[in-house]
Amino acid sequence: MYRLDLEDNSLSFEGRRHEPLSLECNFVGFCSQCEGDLSSIAYYRICGSWAVAARCRGCGKLFVLRFDRSWSIEEESELGAGLCEGSSFEPPRASRLNDLSREELEAVFTPAELRDMERCERGEAYTRQNLYRARAKYDKFERLFGVRIDI
Ligand SMILES: [Zn+2]
Numbered sequence: 001m002y003r004l005d006l007e008d009n010s011l012s013f014e015g016r017r018h019e020p021l022s023l024e025c026n027f028v029g030f031c032s033q034c035e036g037d038l039s040s041i042a043y044y045r046i047c048g049s050w051a052v053a054a055r056c057r058g059c060g061k062l063f064v065l066r067f068d069r070s071w072s073i074e075e076e077s078e079l080g081a082g083l084c085e086g087s088s089f090e091p092p093r094a095s096r097l098n099d100l101s102r103e104e105l106e107a108v109f110t111p112a113e114l115r116d117m118e119r120c121e122r123g124e125a126y127t128r129q130n131l132y133r134a135r136a137k138y139d140k141f142e143r144l145f146g147v148r149i150d151i
């Protein structure tokens with residue numbers, strides 16, 4: 001399974017990370033799913049042959065094309081993409097307190113912290129210390145309830 005890191009365009013394959021040699025955007029073939037044009041995102045050298053990460057202009061799917069030394073195509077595989085290992089499973093972000101359960105919020109934050117989080121969210125004046133104290137607990141809240149607060 002190949003995996004493209006969208007942040008630095010490195011390609012993970014069999015547990016190894018390959019840095020792109022080139023980020024040229026060229027036409028590299030046709031999509032096996034929709035026959036759309038494939039355009040390259042990055043080129044890599046893997047074990048003496050070439051690999052090209054490409055995106056279909058038709059359906060948006062990502063592929064890896066493997067070529068031998070003389071640029072004959074050897075293999076085409078679908079490509080998974082993510083920002084990096086781990087962060088592709090980011091918990092959903094909830095920026096609105098109203099979307100969260102009051103019970104869960106009250107289990108972690110004090111009434112004063114909640115009041116100032118709400119005020120900050122509404123753009124009203126709030127007590128900074130309360131918000132700072134609340135922010136220090138966002139990790140805990142995420143651990144407990146799987147939601148990252150973003151205020
Ligand atoms: Zn396609």
